Amino acid sequence: MKGDALIDPKGLIHEAYRIDGITASECRSIFLDWALSLPEGQETGKALRVLLERYGEPKPDHPMTTVMRDGLASVATPQRRGGWRARPRN
Template sequence: MERDPLDHKGLIREAYRIDGITAPECRSIFLDWALSLPGDQDQTGAITTLLERYRAGNEEHPMTGVLQDGLLTVGRPRRRGGWKSRQRE
């Protein structure tokens, strides 16, 4: 079986196959998937492709919602907390 370059561990594919999977479980799987992407991988493109692949017939699946949420937050700047945010130049 050939490995999928966007889901080389098969995490997203398997999440869609698990009966009764919950949104928190899907978020955990998504995080593992996202951390395993190569650094030069276009995250937005990867998530979009996975949504196109799995959304049809799975509109109510929790992983579909997690992927859609991931698409909305990719590249959004985050507030830096802790001591670094309080340092003056």
Template sequence: MERDPIDHKGLIQEAYRIEGITAAECRSIFLDWALSLPPEMDQQQAITTLLDRYGLEYQAHPMTQVLQDGLTVLEQPRRRGGWRARSRD
């Protein structure tokens, strides 16, 4: 059996199979999944693929909302902090 390169541990797939799973549990699973992604994999594309795979069938599932939230966070511009943010170029 070939492993899924986007969900190689099967974490997201299993989360969708767990009845009664909470949003907090889904966030924990999502974090574990995100930390296990290979560095060369585009996180935004991986989340989009997972939403394409599960989002329509499981619209009310808390993992779908967690994935959507993760995608939203990745799309937001990041603020530069520290001395770079305060220095004038």
């Protein structure tokens, strides 16, 4: 299933799983490109869950599976905002 228009518009994740000997570093680079290419309004967490089910479950030891799991964990964990947004207002 190359390039589902909503969750993998450029087919990057699909192709990453087809590359023999791909490294974790290369997977992180591909993942960043994938995240930046998602259509506006597409929920990243939802897309990652679908991709992990489609590609990660059959290949749990693939470096892209690890990268996507890490990405899903960071999407699910809210980050503290720093700077002036974090300061209480009087």
